[in-house]
Amino acid sequence: MPRMTEERRLAPHVDPAWSHRFILEARLREVSGRRIGDALREVDGHCVDSGEDAEEAFGDAAGYAASWAAPGPRDPGAMARTVAPMALQSLGLMIATLAAMPLGRGEPAELTALWLSALALVAVVDLLLVFAATPLLRFAMRRPVVSWVVIVLGVVAASLAMGIIGWLLDAPVLALPAGPVLLAGFAVVGAGAAWGRAVALREGPDPLVDPEEDAPGRVERGEVAGDARGEASAQTAVRIYSLLIPLATVAMCAGLWAIGWAS
Incomplete structure (x- = not known):
C-alpha cells in the first residue's frame, strides 16, 4: 500500500492538489499546523456531507486560506x-x-x-x-x-x-x-x-495535526x-x-x- 500523503491523511475526500495549495498559503500566513489540520478536516466533512468538491464549495484554495486565516499579531522578528x-x-x-x-x-x-x-x-x-x-x-x-x-x-x-x-x-x-x-x-x-x-x-x-487523531x-x-x-x-x-x-x-x-x- 503506498504511503499516505499529509493531504490525503487530513482530508481523504478532498483533491490533494487543492489541499496542498491551501496548506502552502496557510503556512505562508504563519498558521499553526493544528489549525490547518482542523480546517482541512472541516473542509473534508463538508465535501462528504454535500457531495461537492472543495473547489466548488470553497473556491480557490489559496484565496480561501487567505480569507480563513485570522491576521492576528505577527512577530516581526x-x-x-x-x-x-x-x-x-x-x-x-x-x-x-x-x-x-x-x-x-x-x-x-x-x-x-x-x-x-x-x-x-x-x-x-x-x-x-x-x-x-x-x-x-x-x-x-x-x-x-x-x-x-x-x-x-x-x-x-x-x-x-x-x-x-x-x-x-x-x-x-x-x-x-x-x-x-x-x-x-x-x-x-x-x-x-x-x-x-x-x-x-x-x-x-x-507538524500538521489531525484533530481526530489528536483527540x-x-x-x-x-x-x-x-x-x-x-x-x-x-x-x-x-x-x-x-x-x-x-x-x-x-x-x-x-x-x-x-x-x-x-x-
Missing part, C-alpha cells in the same frame, strides 16, 4: 531570527575564504573592492529575506519556472557587476594577517551555527514512541543543517589553502 544566523555564517565564510589562499602563499589577506561588493550583495539578499520573504516565497511557488529564470539572471548580473567592480577597483583596501583573519572567520561561522541551532531547537517543529482517547500503542522518533528526527535534521555551512567553509578553505600553497 521571527524571520529575522531565522535569517540572522545564516547571515552571520555567510559573513564568516566570506572572511575565512578571503584569508585561506593568502595563508597558503604566506601573504596577508587583502580586502578588495570586489570582496566588499560581494559582502554588500549578501547583505541585500539577507534584507530581502527578512522584509520580503513571504511575497517572494509565494511568487516562487506560483511561478517556479519564472523564479528560476529570475534567480539565474540575477546571479549572472551580480557576477558581471562584481567582476567589473573588481576590474576597475582591484587595489586592496586593507591588508591584514591571514592567520588571524582565517581564525576569525571560523569563529564567526561557528557562532552563527550555534545560534541557528539554538533558534531551531527552541522554536521546534510545527483524547485516540492514543494508540506505538504513537508515543512514534512522536519521540519524530522529535529525534527533527533534532537530527537541525544538527545536520547547522553543520552544513561550517563543513563547507572548512572544505573551501582547505582547497583554497592548497591552491595557494602550490602556486
